Amino acid sequence: MPSLEQLHFDNTYARLPPGFSARVPPSPFRDAHLVSVSPEALRLLELAPSEARRPEFIQAFGGLRPLPGMEPVATVYAGHQFGVYVPRLGDGRALLLGEVRTSTGERWELSLKGSGLTPFSRMGDGRAVLRSTLREYLCSEAMHGLGIPTTRALCIIGGSEKVYREEEETGAMLVRMAPSHVRFGTFEYFHHTGHPEHVATLADYVIARHFPHLQGGPERYSRFFAEVVERTARLVAQWQAVGFAHGVLNTDNMSILGLTLDYGPFGFLDDFEPGFICNHSDDFGRYAFDKQPRIALWNLACLGEALLTLMTEEEAQAALQAFSPAFTSHFLARMREKLGLREPRPEDQSLLETLITLLADGRVDYTRFFRMLGRFDSSAEARNEPLRDGFLDTAGFDTWAAAYRARLLAEGSVDAERRARMDRVNPKYVLRNYLAQTAITRAQEGDFSEVDRLLAVLSRPFDEQPEHEASAAPPPAWGKHLSVSCSS
Numbered sequence: 001m002p003s004l005e006q007l008h009f010d011n012t013y014a015r016l017p018p019g020f021s022a023r024v025p026p027s028p029f030r031d032a033h034l035v036s037v038s039p040e041a042l043r044l045l046e047l048a049p050s051e052a053r054r055p056e057f058i059q060a061f062g063g064l065r066p067l068p069g070m071e072p073v074a075t076v077y078a079g080h081q082f083g084v085y086v087p088r089l090g091d092g093r094a095l096l097l098g099e100v101r102t103s104t105g106e107r108w109e110l111s112l113k114g115s116g117l118t119p120f121s122r123m124g125d126g127r128a129v130l131r132s133t134l135r136e137y138l139c140s141e142a143m144h145g146l147g148i149p150t151t152r153a154l155c156i157i158g159g160s161e162k163v164y165r166e167e168e169e170t171g172a173m174l175v176r177m178a179p180s181h182v183r184f185g186t187f188e189y190f191h192h193t194g195h196p197e198h199v200a201t202l203a204d205y206v207i208a209r210h211f212p213h214l215q216g217g218p219e220r221y222s223r224f225f226a227e228v229v230e231r232t233a234r235l236v237a238q239w240q241a242v243g244f245a246h247g248v249l250n251t252d253n254m255s256i257l258g259l260t261l262d263y264g265p266f267g268f269l270d271d272f273e274p275g276f277i278c279n280h281s282d283d284f285g286r287y288a289f290d291k292q293p294r295i296a297l298w299n300l301a302c303l304g305e306a307l308l309t310l311m312t313e314e315e316a317q318a319a320l321q322a323f324s325p326a327f328t329s330h331f332l333a334r335m336r337e338k339l340g341l342r343e344p345r346p347e348d349q350s351l352l353e354t355l356i357t358l359l360a361d362g363r364v365d366y367t368r369f370f371r372m373l374g375r376f377d378s379s380a381e382a383r384n385e386p387l388r389d390g391f392l393d394t395a396g397f398d399t400w401a402a403a404y405r406a407r408l409l410a411e412g413s414v415d416a417e418r419r420a421r422m423d424r425v426n427p428k429y430v431l432r433n434y435l436a437q438t439a440i441t442r443a444q445e446g447d448f449s450e451v452d453r454l455l456a457v458l459s460r461p462f463d464e465q466p467e468h469e470a471s472a473a474p475p476p477a478w479g480k481h482l483s484v485s486c487s488s
């Protein structure tokens with residue numbers, strides 16, 4: 001395994017034309033320390049766990065002493081924020097440190113968030129707080145554990161520097177990893193500043209590295225856009241199926257690779273509430289849970305417009321029209337798995353819709369319901385009390401349960417086998433807000449053990465982990481309606 005110093009950097013993004021990024025050195029913390037490191041992310045970089053214990057690791061990822069080959073740059077982008085176009089955003093508090101190429105040819109961009117001022121900081125201080133870096137760190141690794149495309153997180157570096165948000169908070173830096181951090185807003189920036197040649201350069205760059213099968217073909221740009229539509233539809237279907245609300249679906253937070261990107265005031269549903277708004281600054285509920293599919297399509301239309309110098313209006317429209325059917329088909333497939341159904345049948349949609357209404361009316365805990373549904377007893381006399389007791393409308397549940405039972409029998413489902421299948425798709429553990437908050441409070445007191453414990457639990461969300469049973473509990477009263485702000 002290579003040592004830190006042997007990581008192979010090949011910084012292709014930094015070599016794009018000058019307008020794409022600005023060289024900026026990070027502003028390190030004076031007394032940096034390691035808060036937590038993800039063993040899985042270390043493995044992706046082919047680094048031995050012992051490398052993270054070296055002072056050089058903290059120096060490199062705390063911005064004090066770059067590793068050989070790193071070339072920190074801040075990238076430029078724009079974006080529609082809450083529906084309003086903001087012509088210039090960019091990495092205001094993050095730096096692309098470089099791209100690591102592993103022995104298998106995989107490439108990982110390393111991005112340091114909270115690394116200080118850049119030309120794109122606008123009114124911000126270039127910093128991030130421990131609270132928000134912990135939320136992003138835990139959630140990105142948890143999403144990966146759930147099988148949902150996401151940026152990854154390598155580590156958090158803490159410092160004693162104070163950062164001012166609504167109150168004084170501890171600062172921290174997060175090292176994020178992704179094959180690419182290019183956003184819809186990166187394309188929008190070059191389009192709206194009147195640089196079609198840069199739109200083409202960026203599209204060629206992304207296609208060559210991430211959509212190589214499209215390279216050279218005559219309709220490569222429209223096919224590229226169609227694939228982004230498809231990936232985004234699939235991603236949002238996965239969010240809806242697991243009960244995840246992103247919170248700030250601005251076009252600058254939309255990944256061109258269809259990854260979950262830029263974790264802010266996100267939330268997993270506890271009680272099932274379709275109109276759940278996790279961001280307390282989102283006054284009109286633009287980014288409410290059940291609006292995510294529509295918003296994703298709206299964002300894709302912005303991307304389509306930014307690509308109109310590369311494809312025709314008709315091609316853009318055709319690609320956008322594929323969104324809704326793709327979303328519905330992915331969503332139904334995921335939900336069928338969650339229900340333990342193997343064969344698609346026409347009645348599935350109404351079975352699902354009735355269930356969703358019942359869950360919403362009874363404010364039933366979403367994650368626990370599906371996990372428990374794996375234990376549904378399909379014998380004629382079974383009353384399935386533990387499940388039934390979760391509903392307000394128990395008669396409604398009984399009617400639904402009878403239809404579900406009939407549906408299972410119709411495909412010759414065997415309870416034990418079905419349960420095993422369902423346990424592989426219905427997580428036992430998700431990053432509920434109260435779990436994150438407990439880890440944050442302890443970390444703010446200097447105890448990082450809960451962060452590491454939670455990280456390990458959430459990396460295996462489908463496994464029964466009896467010693468961590470408490471982390472599968474619904475939120476306590478104080479943890480039910482934690483409001484999470486954009487300020488991070």
Ligand code: AMP
Binds near residue numbers: 093
């Ligand atoms: P976000 O809401 O975190 O996705 O950020 C939106 C934009 O504001 C991005 O361009 C960020 O780089 C920038 N930004 C957010 N927080 C800060 C900060 N504390 N300092 C500088 N820029 C920031």
Ligand code: MG
Binds near residue numbers: 253
């Ligand atoms: Mg952002």
